[in-house]
Amino acid sequence: MAYELYYWDGLQGRGEFVRLALEDAGADYVDVSRGAKKDGQGTGAMLTIMNSKTEPHIPFAPPFLKDGELIIPHVANILQYLGPKLRLAPKDEGLRYVAHGLQLTITDMVCEVHDTHHPLANSLYYEDQKDAAKKRAKDFIENRVPKFIGYFERVLAQNPHGDTQIIGNTTTYVDLSIFQVVEGLHYAFPRAMKKFGSLYPRVTALHDAVLERPNIAAYVDSERRIPFNESGIFRHYPELDQDA
Missing domain, CATH: 1.20.1050.10 (Glutathione S-transferase Yfyf (Class Pi); Chain A, domain 2)
Structure with a gap:
């Protein structure tokens, strides 16, 4: 399953730090806010998660990464999670x-x-x-x-x-x-x-x-x-x- 990256469309911003890791590793990912509404993507999909009243671990702000059911917020936190998976972190x-x-x-x-x-x-x-x-x-x-x-x-x-x-x-x-x-x-x-x-x-x-x-x-x-x-x-x- 592809990683899902949620960030504002039209700007690099903090989301770019995550994109660089995913791109360098050749990882399969979707930049959700840049997708079409008809495909269940776009900025609205991001805001739906952020404003959810049922999701137990809602993020405060983008960027956040969705890996299956897991939602990981904050750039440094996301990269700490992705680093070992993408072989972009020390082995030690x-x-x-x-x-x-x-x-x-x-x-x-x-x-x-x-x-x-x-x-x-x-x-x-x-x-x-x-x-x-x-x-x-x-x-x-x-x-x-x-x-x-x-x-x-x-x-x-x-x-x-x-x-x-x-x-x-x-x-x-x-x-x-x-x-x-x-x-x-x-x-x-x-x-x-x-x-x-x-x-x-x-x-x-x-x-x-x-x-x-x-x-x-x-x-x-x-x-x-x-x-x-x-x-x-x-x-x-x-x-x-x-x-x-």
Whole structure:
């Protein structure tokens, strides 16, 4: 039975971190919200599960994954579940917790990326909080990107088993997620990221190695890969970008 991924249609968002793992593994999955209503899919199918009064384990928000009767919410939780099944997690059980910790750190960073354009409230339009967004984006570029990416750079440098893997000597879902973060940062802040490669050579090498993986390369060039846009987590507003 195919995995069912539930996320908003028309944007990469947090759902993309799960898609990358499924695509890399060549897994059979359905992106439910992108399907047709006549096939029992579409956004309505997702909302039906979220608003169910009978489902005992309703998710708070997408993305969530359905594997048979099991519903798994939250990106890091989904990837921890899928990792061993897709051969994208360390074989050692202890290292799987290390991988999960790294993914949770990515989750923290993604939250801060979102807050660069919505620093005051999710319910407000970007245009209603633009001044605060400029201040938040400036701090994110100057302080938080070096903090997070610098950390991943150090972890890569201290991994004795792989040159372009952040943990062990095989690619994991964490590597795929770091790839997505790097892609998103370059889309959202192209001016600020001009020196990214020289500042973070190991993270850049990891990104490039992931892009060379056949299934990822095919996915990135396919219509299945929704382009970055200003409805997602990584948004490009020129006024928020600056030279680092």
